[in-house]
Amino acid sequence: MAETKDYYEVLGVDRDADQRTIKRAFLKRAREVHPDVSDAPDAEERFKEVNEAYSVLSDEQKRAMYDRYGTVDGAAAGGGYVDFSDIFGGMGMDDIFSSFFGGQACGAGSRRERRRGRDMAISLTVTLEEAATGCTKTISYDRLAPCETCGGGGMAEGAEERECPHCHGTGVVTTVQRSIFGQVQSSSPCPECGGEGTIVDKPCPDCDGEGRVPTHEKLDVKIPAGIATGRQLRISGYGEAGYRGAEAGDLIVTLEVAAHERFQRNRDDLYVALPISMTQAALGVTMSVPGIMPDEEVEIRVPAGTQAGDAIECAGFGMPRLGGGGSRGRLIARAEIKVPRELPAEARRL
Known part of the structure; x- marks a missing residue:
């Protein structure tokens, strides 16, 4: 401007x-x-x-x-x-004004459905270690929460909820207009009650009779062990508050597991590079590498004659299986044979 x-x-x-x-x-x-x-x-x-x-x-x-x-x-x-979706936790402008003004509601059934708070969505990123062990993460988000002043009812002390005199409780007003095609009838939410069919004679001054106000909230979310990217957690009642004390929507948390510097994940299996020398590959060796769990060491036995790219499996050292009662996938080590570019004369003789 x-x-x-x-x-x-x-x-x-x-x-x-x-x-x-x-x-x-x-x-x-x-x-x-x-x-x-x-x-x-x-x-x-x-x-x-x-x-x-x-x-x-x-x-x-x-x-x-x-x-x-x-x-x-x-x-x-x-x-x-x-960004209105930021303010109201993922709601678009059409959703917001549908919520306040009745949207396309065309009858009592639609109004009852609209009174329930909407579900909200939020994304959450965790590390691979956090996904392996499970954890609790604190999230912050904005939503329409029940008004503390009126307890979510939208009414001031001593107020009453009455049938809207403009639409006679239907929540809808019908208009008829003349056109070249004849009379055209259209229905829209009642402007007096916002499509609710009722009005409050003394609305709560803090929420203007909505029963809900914008708030910034923090919530602890428990992440189960074995969670994978794309999994969703539905937290009941922590979405948008309902209109005038109606049921609240749910909060849907979509998980993303961040890439790891050492491990690559394929479902419940973990892949890791295992650098070994050409003599270790030829003669065989037993090596210890850090696992995904805290303080976990995995013993890997490299057989003699191992070739570059060979996979060595260690059962039970991968990711926990979600809801699997403690069972885990595999840790798969891929041999990377390090060949020296130059050999000293003694090493060449040996």
Whole structure:
């Protein structure tokens, strides 16, 4: 944008507002000015301003620079863009506004389905050692969580939930328009109740009657031994909170196991390079190499006459089998014969 904006004014918050207040203000303003909701001709531009303001004020470093200089990274503050999927843990813009405004809901059944919180997805990377032993990892993510002020119900003290007088409890309003093809009838979520069919006479001031607010949370996730890339863990109830106290969605954690500098994994088997000299290959040797488990040493017996690339199997020293009751795959060592480029005369004679 060409000119520097007062982002506190854009969101309608004081300059000393905390992050929770800023998030609530952003959520409220975004719902008001989004082009899919507002009929104002400048709705798109106003929405961009709200987006810019939050991208700066939600970042402590950017906010500090903006407060001091009115700029971020040497340019007019507000060059950033808020990724709504980051704020709401993977939800896209269509999902977010469907959640708040009813989306394509067309009846009581659709509204009941919509009241449940959405599932959320997050990826998590672990090392091969962590995948072998199992571990507990702490993850941080943003989600819509139950409002502590109203307990998730969306109602202030003494409030009541009543049938919406605009749609008479259906959550849907029908309009009829004339066209060259005759009368065209269309249905859309009720603007008065957001498609819910009910209204709250005194909504909770902290969540605006939603029963949920944006929060940043930390969660300990237990990773089972033997986990592999692509496996998913479903944590019940830790997704998006439901609308006005409805059931919460689940958090789906997709695992990725990082590449290892020594081992290569193939299902439950581990492959490792075993450098040996040409005399060890010719005469045979017993060697000890570190295993994947902590303080584990694996004894490998190299038979005489071993050729380059030969595989030597060690059963029970690979990766634990997921849910296998302690059983493990194989450790497979591939012989790499190191041939010296030059031999001293005595070595050549021998």
